[in-house]
Amino acid sequence: MKEKATQASFPRALFTMLGMLSGTQATDKEVRGMMKALPAMSAMMETFMLEPDIREVGLPFLEIQSSYLQNLSNAHKEGKKIAFENFNFPPAILYAMDVVPLSPEVISSFLSIGVPKGIFRFLDYTSGIGIPETMCTAQRGGVGVILSGLIEKPDMVLNMASGSCDTNSKMFDFISEYLHIPFCNIDAPPYWDEGGEMIKYYQQEYRKLVAFLEEQTGNKLDEDKLRQCCKEAQKQDEYVAEIYDLRRAVPNPVPAIFNFMMFGTRFMSSGTPQATKVMETMYEVVKERYKKGEGVLPREKARAGFVYLGHFTMGGEFWRWLEHNGISLIMEGLAILGHQHYTIDTSTVDTMLDSLAGQAHNNIMTKQIRGPLDYPGQWFEDIATLSKDLNLDCAIYLGTLGCKNTWGGIKVLMKMIEEELEIPTLIMHSDSWDDRVTPWPTIRDQIEEFINTVVVQ
Amino acid sequence: MIVAGCDVGSLTAEAVIMSDGEILSSEIIGVRPKPEQSAKDVMDKALQKAHLALEDIDYCVSTGYGRERIPFARDNISEISCHGKGAHWLIPSVRTVIDVGGQDCKVIRVDANGKLQNFIMNDKCAAGTGRFLEVMAKTLGIRLDEIGPLSLAARNPVVITNMCSIYAQTEVAASIAQGADQHDLAAGITKAMAERVNSLVVRVGVEEDVVITGGVAKNIGVVKSLEVMLRVSTKKFNVDPQIVGALGGALFAKEKFLQK
Structure with a gap:
């Protein structure tokens, strides 16, 4: 498939559109007008812009998306290097070294939510060049966009959340070989010992990363810049922790879409002032609601926990639909697991690198969904703690068919949740980025059925 | 009290009419292009068999794919609930x-x-x-x-x-x-x-x-x-297994009528 006809226009069109939307100070009436004028993006606008409270966070969030694409588009013109990297690696260190992050999962999610039929043609494109359909969908879509030339090609590959998933890690090898670009692989042992040898090993690997980045960019790591990024990241984490505390309230004051905006912001722009603005605004909105005693829903039919992903198609209807159906989204794995209570010690370069390594190490795909299912503090224990703390009524799994690590343990996890936490569970055999596997209306109907017949009786 | 359940599925539609804990009549037909028509036709047949008119039904619950478009149903309930209900009533x-x-x-x-x-x-x-x-x-x-x-x-x-x-x-x-x-x-x-x-x-x-x-x-x-x-x-079952969903609907109809 050749995409050259649209090669130049694609990123420009998307970031222009996102920039235009984020730059507006639209009223409800104006948003409705834009939705009519741009029907293909109206669902996305409804998700991020229609409701005033959501819009307050949605606009700076769209601005982050726009900047992310614009940075990619301008990188080479500005003499900066682009790094193909993991979504679950906090990119503060890259911003500190003037390296532009390019995460395929972020690109997939932009398109999947923003455009009808999202990443379908890019998934087909990757199949065409030999990437199996059983690999991670979120990666394949973004890789399809990159390899078909619609976005600037990366200059290096950084696999910094090694161990998160075998097929996910394999894609980094592939990209390096396919594009003939250098590859830095941060290794992690296949066991877990919080505070022990494993984290020390992982922290040492971060020194390797810095050396690699210095070699590739020709720049030395600027301590002050790193400190500035770490301080921003610390502020963001504090807001996330504050918002977490407010999730305990009944009814929950955190809008469902804030979960997506929370992890989306973190994955795209952790360490930047823009990200701090989004997190701060989010916290202010939630705090105000809480002070007024307003929940997102006046009455919560069920407090739902999604142990891994949400669903990233149809303009983000997933998050709106939950609330329209009385389901309060209390936990979405990507937004909560591994995000809270991390202190970044900004005393020295070493302490900052150790803190960042610790943070990356604790992320969902690097910790909970990795290796054996029975080491302390892994997936079940973390879900159990959250479930009790946040008073969950049920646990639901949505994933992608390519996510071998979650599929390898999900049935065991759900059985443990049912038996030990005594809450009902639902496993959906769907793909969060590809509605051709199981259509969104089918997923929606089954979740509704589960909530109405098994959870609420 | 006479209650009914109407199950409009993808290939067939079923209706069950009950009174005092007994099945008065049941019917199964192939579906029509529109769920409303399927529901009307199957219910007419069931009513005819029971020598009743639609006005005699005190409460009707619909189920199945077409459940939200049945004009004479006062409520609709999912097939999962209806099949569970009907099966448990028949065989506790x-x-x-x-x-x-x-x-x-x-x-x-x-x-x-x-x-x-x-x-x-x-x-x-x-x-x-x-x-x-x-x-x-x-x-x-x-x-x-x-x-x-x-x-x-x-x-x-x-x-x-x-x-x-x-x-x-x-x-x-x-x-x-x-x-x-x-x-x-x-x-x-x-x-x-x-x-x-x-x-x-x-x-x-x-x-x-x-x-x-x-x-x-x-x-x-x-x-x-x-x-x-x-x-x-x-x-x-001692009834046609195809009517269990509609039967569940009728049982829910009875409960809902009594709750009124």
Whole structure:
């Protein structure tokens, strides 16, 4: 498939559109007008812009998306290097070294939510060049966009959340070989010992990363810049922790879409002032609601926990639909697991690198969904703690068919949740980025059925 | 008090009319293009059989795919709830309900009080649904209701491996071309169908007593194969297993009428 006809226009069109939307100070009436004028993006606008409270966070969030694409588009013109990297690696260190992050999962999610039929043609494109359909969908879509030339090609590959998933890690090898670009692989042992040898090993690997980045960019790591990024990241984490505390309230004051905006912001722009603005605004909105005693829903039919992903198609209807159906989204794995209570010690370069390594190490795909299912503090224990703390009524799994690590343990996890936490569970055999596997209306109907017949009786 | 349940599915529609805990009448028809018409036609037939008029019905609950578009229904409830309810009323010892309909398949777990515990549905294609059998009957050139009895006399069932109805049809066509015996073909088809259903059942687990509802419950070949795979003997209803969803609707109608 050749995409050259649209090669130049694609990123420009998307970031222009996102920039235009984020730059507006639209009223409800104006948003409705834009939705009519741009029907293909109206669902996305409804998700991020229609409701005033959501819009307050949605606009700076769209601005982050726009900047992310614009940075990619301008990188080479500005003499900066682009790094193909993991979504679950906090990119503060890259911003500190003037390296532009390019995460395929972020690109997939932009398109999947923003455009009808999202990443379908890019998934087909990757199949065409030999990437199996059983690999991670979120990666394949973004890789399809990159390899078909619609976005600037990366200059290096950084696999910094090694161990998160075998097929996910394999894609980094592939990209390096396919594009003939250098590859830095941060290794992690296949066991877990919080505070022990494993984290020390992982922290040492971060020194390797810095050396690699210095070699590739020709720049030395600027301590002050790193400190500035770490301080921003610390502020963001504090807001996330504050918002977490407010999730305990009944009814929950955190809008469902804030979960997506929370992890989306973190994955795209952790360490930047823009990200701090989004997190701060989010916290202010939630705090105000809480002070007024307003929940997102006046009455919560069920407090739902999604142990891994949400669903990233149809303009983000997933998050709106939950609330329209009385389901309060209390936990979405990507937004909560591994995000809270991390202190970044900004005393020295070493302490900052150790803190960042610790943070990356604790992320969902690097910790909970990795290796054996029975080491302390892994997936079940973390879900159990959250479930009790946040008073969950049920646990639901949505994933992608390519996510071998979650599929390898999900049935065991759900059985443990049912038996030990005594809450009902639902496993959906769907793909969060590809509605051709199981259509969104089918997923929606089954979740509704589960909530109405098994959870609420 | 006279109550009714109306189940408008993808291939058939059913109506059940009840009074004082007794089934007065029930009907099954093939669906019309619009659910409203299917509901009206099947209910008219059931009313006629019971010598009643629509005005005599105190409360009606609809279920099935078309449940939200039934004008005379005062409420609608999901098929999962209705099948669980109907099956538990007929056989209180039931714990696992396998409903194999025209275009979907569900496995429902209920507790001793008939309360829903868990469920699973096929979520991808026609594999493990009545449509699969329809396609195969057409390929064999026989009636749908002939497949089950034919399969019982098989000596060497053909092996059908594909999950997809279209590819499975290709496998059957290839076996026909190789001269396979019709009994063996029918047995291969019912076994393949049972395997699809079994793959769902094992995901929620089996607890006895087990019943099968829906149109496919009338296919003796599928039922026998499934019993072998599950290592259980399924309990049989004293009513048509295809009306269990509508019956559940009628039972809910009674509860709702009494709550008023």
